[in-house]
Amino acid sequence: MAARKDLFSRALSLDPERLHFAAHSHHLWPDASFDGQVGAWLEANRFADRKWDRIFDEVVPEAQGHVARELSLPSPDSVVFAPNTHELLLRIVSGLERKPVRILSTDGEFHSFRRQSQRWEEAGEAVVTRVPLDPFDSFADRFVEAARGGGFDLILISQVFFRTGQLFDRIEDLAAFADPAGPWIILDGYHGFMAAPTDLSAVADRLFYVAGGYKYAMSGEGVCFLHAPPGFCPRPVITGWFAEFGDLEGPPGGVQYRADGGRFWGATFDASALYRFNAVRRMLDEAGLSTRDIAAHAQGLMQGFQDAVTAGAAGRLSEARLINPVAGERARARFLAFRHPDAQAWRARLLAADVIADVRDDTIRFGFGLYQDEADVARLVEVCRRTL
Known part of the structure; x- marks a missing residue:
């Protein structure tokens, strides 16, 4: 083409x-993102106090649908948005009850996890095992073997490594170890989402997937998302008030959470990025x-x-x-x-x-x-x- x-x-x-x-x-x-940005401004002022009804009734479901179709997810309800993936990482890890958290990862993850995990280690809140990327020919085998050895509460790995562009192609093997009781698996898809065709249908019930719109989704900052598998981390400790709207469940008299991906919602955010993302996805559909x-x-x-x-x-x-x-x-x-x-x-x-x-x-x-x-x-x- x-x-x-x-x-x-x-x-x-x-x-x-x-x-x-x-x-x-x-x-x-x-150009479509410009139209989306203008649309966000116009609707914010047209609907004013009713703006959030419009956002959650139409804008968010459209964006969830785009993500679900792109990743072949079984339901768009597993998708939740945040201004950055760091917020989503913090919410997931907050739901792990064991302290210190035992984490398996690599020495090639993006700076948000690299820095945060190092600080958790300094504070005694995590013990992190990092599998070296080099030599990459044997990396996937070494990483899967480390995961198979057990003893981890959380496993985090990139779909595509941000520094080197190398691809991890053993996702299904890794997902086989996932369990609601631990380990939880996070796939960082920021350099995979809309960069290469990605089908999560076979593993969507077992792993978290985080990515965003800043790169290949062509939508700029502020439109990051999480796919959350059902039954994993039902009650994140770090939580925002948007997570208490919808079908709720939890202990009587306690803090209630949505049962779908909405359990990871935060609080008030700038929704203009969602407008840009939706406009770009519509542009791509119209252009075939x-x-x-x-x-x-x-x-x-x-x-x-x-x-x-x-x-x-x-x-x-x-x-x-x-x-x-x-x-x-x-x-x-x-x-x-x-x-x-x-x-x-x-x-x-x-x-x-x-x-x-x-x-x-x-x-x-x-x-x-x-x-x-x-x-x-x-x-x-x-x-x-x-x-x-």
């Missing part, structure tokens, strides 16, 4: 000379664009860039180790990650040339999406040749 720059005319017109190859980081917003279509387009661009780097056409980038090369048609990250001691300097040189990539430690990442075409990749290759 061809690029769809027409869907991003507002964002692209604001800096026409920029080459934005950070679609995996701060994805440009499509699925995640599979967009991923295939991005993969073609990645393959072209990878081939140019391998051929030495992109300057010193050929000296770097490509951590997650394109290989076959399997699901993958929507970015290429190159490891080299000069990654930070390379990113600075590209930025000076109005080319946006991003860097994590010694790894420079190039992200690909719907608003890029072969001509953009050719320009990227030429800039890399001249500047690196």
Whole structure:
């Protein structure tokens, strides 16, 4: 399929000379998101005091439906929203009664969990076992084996690792260990949701899935979500007052909770992100664009860039180790990650040339999406040749 720059005319017109190859980081917003943002303002003022009826009767159910269809969930009622995934993580962990909490994870998780888990350890509230990603060829076996060994209350792992773009493909094996009595399993899907086709139908009753709209859902900040399996963490200790609306259950005279995913609701939030998300999803439906279509387009661009780097056409980038090369048609990250001691300097040189990539430690990442075409990749290759 061809690029769809027409869907991003507002964002692209604001800096026409920029080459934005950070679609995996701060994805440009499509025109539809502008319409969604305006719609949020108009409805907030049109409905005023009745705004929240509109949000919970129509806006939230529409967003839940989009998430459920994208992930093949059995019911949209398992989905709840929050401004960020950190809030959702805190609510899940608060429901674990054992202290310190025994956690199995990796040394490649995103900063929100990395920092929080380290602080829990400092405070004596958690004991964390981190399985190293390297060497990645044996990682999945090593991680599943650690989970099989038992003794954990919580297991948290990324679907796609944010720094390296490597994919964990043993989700069903891991979900087999889940139990309402523990362990609970959290799959961090932020670099998987709408980046690659994801079908959770076989494991939706056994694991939590957290992700958000900032990246491949093209909706910006504030529209993170949790899929919560039934029976797991029925009474999170950290709870907001929105969780007490609906069909409630709990001990007589005690704090009542919804039985569905709504048990994880927080409190008052900015709903404009939900409007943006719904508008983007409607845009994709109207354009006949699925995640599979967009991923295939991005993969073609990645393959072209990878081939140019391998051929030495992109300057010193050929000296770097490509951590997650394109290989076959399997699901993958929507970015290429190159490891080299000069990654930070390379990113600075590209930025000076109005080319946006991003860097994590010694790894420079190039992200690909719907608003890029072969001509953009050719320009990227030429800039890399001249500047690196």
